[in-house]
Amino acid sequence: MENLAETAETGWRGSRRGWLEAGYQALIEGGIDAVKIQPLAKRLNLSRTSFYWFFEDREALLTALIEGWEERxxxxxxxxxxxxxxxxxxxxxxxxxxxxxxxxxxxxxxxxxxxxxxxxxxxxxxxxxxxxxxxxxxxxxxxxxxxxxxxxxxxxxxxxxxxxxxxxxxxxxxxxxxxxxxxxxxxxxxxxxxxxxxxxxxxxxxxxxxxx
Structure with a gap:
């Protein structure tokens, strides 16, 4: 289960769930090469730096996506x-x-x-x-x-x-x-x-x- 602070954090930096969903959509639409921080930030209309409130790096996002794949x-x-x-x-x-x-x-x-x-x-x-x-x-x-x-x-x-x-x-x-x-x-x-x-x-x- 996601940490409440992670899912509740919203506003100018978005939310962990929002970044994950954007990553999921990018993966579905364009494959793994489409899952990049800057395009995801643009998709969400957020700054690139806000990504790092929720994930250490792109690899951490990819790990979360593969865990989500098992769940789905x-x-x-x-x-x-x-x-x-x-x-x-x-x-x-x-x-x-x-x-x-x-x-x-x-x-x-x-x-x-x-x-x-x-x-x-x-x-x-x-x-x-x-x-x-x-x-x-x-x-x-x-x-x-x-x-x-x-x-x-x-x-x-x-x-x-x-x-x-x-x-x-x-x-x-x-x-x-x-x-x-x-x-x-x-x-x-x-x-x-x-x-x-x-x-x-x-x-x-x-x-x-x-x-x-």
Missing amino acids: TTDPLIRATQEYAETLAEGMLNVLACFLCGLFDSKLEFVVRGWSLQDEKVEARLAAADEKRLVALRNMLTRWGCEEQEADVRARTIYLTQIGYISMRAQEDTDTRLARIPAYIEIYTGQAAAPRELARFQARVKSSARPR
Whole structure:
């Protein structure tokens, strides 16, 4: 949790949260090379020196951004694998909802994967996150009775497919994606989702797509 003094500090120097959000937007829009102090200051209409009230240097901001990436991607995916479900198929629908409802920040994931090609520390952090995510998926599958090897292969099939969607920037409209979900569930779990499970899932996805 952020220090109250850090988040409450506002006014002519802005706030830590504001600098982080500006860094996040710059990262999404232009990649790691776009995250520079002076352009961020201009974006926020603040002085460059005000940055140093909240971060020691650019590297400190980058560290905070990579921590934010984990919070926006790995954490919600792990929570999705632990959500209540009455069947394995419903558990898998919870995982897919994490991606389709925007709980998993796919844009940030794409950029961080590009960033990892330039930075060994980020590459190592990404590898660790990949493993944590796979472990969470394997654990969900074994809780439902899958043998270890089967759970490992299914987890990799699920995860690599979803990351493939992100890395390839695959474009599908909502109706097309939803029409494919029953087949994905059978491939991922070996089970068919019940009509009521699919109906709840579709309502959840369509609700998340409505303008707020």
